[in-house]
Amino acid sequence: MSGIDLYPTSLRLLGRDVLVVGGGAVAARRARGLLDAGAKVTVVAPEAGHDVVRLAEAGLVTWVRRGYEASDLERVWFVQTATGLPELDARVAAEAEDRRIWCVNAADHEASAAWTPATARVDDVTVAVNAGGDPRRAKALKDAIVLALRTGNLPLRRHRRTSPGRDAHDGAGLAPTGSRSLGGRVALVGGGPGDTGLITVRGRQLLAEADVVVADRLGPRGLLAELGDAASGGPRVIEVGKAPGAHQATQDEINEILVREALAGNVVVRLKGGDPYVLGRGGEEAEFCRRHGVDVEVVPGVTSAISVPAAAGIPVTHRGLATGFSVATGHDELAELPARSDHTIVLLMGVRRLAESVAVLRVRGLAAHTPVAIVERGWTPDQRVTIATLGTIVDRARAVGVANPAVIVIGDVVRVSPYATADLGASLTTQLH
DSSP: OOSTTOOOOOOOOTTOEEEEEOOSHHHHHHHHHHHHTTOEEEEEOSSOOHHHHHHHHTTSEEEEOSOOOGGGGTTOSEEEEOOSOHHHHHHHHHHHHHTTOEEEETTOTTTOSOOOOEEEEETTEEEEEOOTTOHHHHHHHHHHHHHHHHTTOSOOOOSSOSSOOOOOOOTTSOOOTTOOOSSOEEEEEEOBTSOGGGSOHHHHHHHHHOSEEEEOTTSOHHHHHHHOOGGGTOOEEEEOOEETTEESSOHHHHHHHHHHHHHTTOEEEEEESBOTTSSSOHHHHHHHHHHTTOOEEEEOOOOHHHHHHHHTTOOSSBTTTBSEEEEEOSSGGGGGSOOOTTEEEEEESOSTTHHHHHHHHHHTTOOTTOEEEEEESTTSTTOEEEEEETTTHHHHHHHHTOOSSEEEEESGGGGGSTTSOSSSOSOEEEEOO
């Protein structure tokens, strides 16, 4: 049997009697797999290895401590031989064949009436691989498929609903507080600073499963193109990007979109830049979803507060320069942060109020020669780094036309950047390619 004449299928063995003949390592492995499927397993063997003994002592299998007899096949739905004795395995297989019972003959895969594939499970997807009777080859292929599924490189999107969406909503199209969504769910996915390679494996997997993607302007946009459009089987993309003075959707509208789509039975991915819980309003979205009965998964992302400075060669902490850092949005909270050059301050969304932020820090006592870096469009081909001092950065930023999205780093750690001058006496603007 080469495998061409196989008819792949899956057996539902829940609550059914199955027989394993043999007590060694192979028998134990097959017994565990059958137990995972919910089968009632009987092991027949005069002696058994440690693994089978443990299963029997735990009451998971029934161990009959004797040699195989034909009567063992009574009321059995499925048989696995694993005695290590080809003649005995062949006898069991032949007698199972006479009774029209499917049997896997571990000693002779060519003569076996059934094969056990290499299997694995990723969420609700079961992978089963047969490879011409070569178990190592089958395992290697199975592992490669599982890796592709886990990393989102294979389509995981569901096309058959497991349960319908809810019809009974309140007047705003949302489920009443305390109800539960049917089938749909929301994942708040941190996409990192924008580079498609910096999203987490779990985040990429959820994108492959998504029916709907609610996308931010600063997320990894390149991944959306890889998913394809709705017409070609990809997810439906709802743009809700925010830019200063130009919001495509308010936060309240975004919250309602997430709940509405989930209650319709969709797997909804809220794709954000950075991390959803670092100045990303992810907490508000998660709270709103849960209040309306929608299950929420939060997938952390690489926050731009740390990763964008790193793109310019700037660590937010560095031995001898800084042992701590603070993240702010460049607004009034600066008055409460440590004003020392050995404590790094990272400002997000701070370009518009750069002058006011500098003035606050100067009043707090931070010296004019404190290094400052502005990293625009971090991790993109258009990334640009502007380095100056607290006393000169406002004029320098105005001269070169600094604009959002940008991350501002203030403190001695800026000196570590390869784009900083030796004494920071002159400002430096470098276009990275």
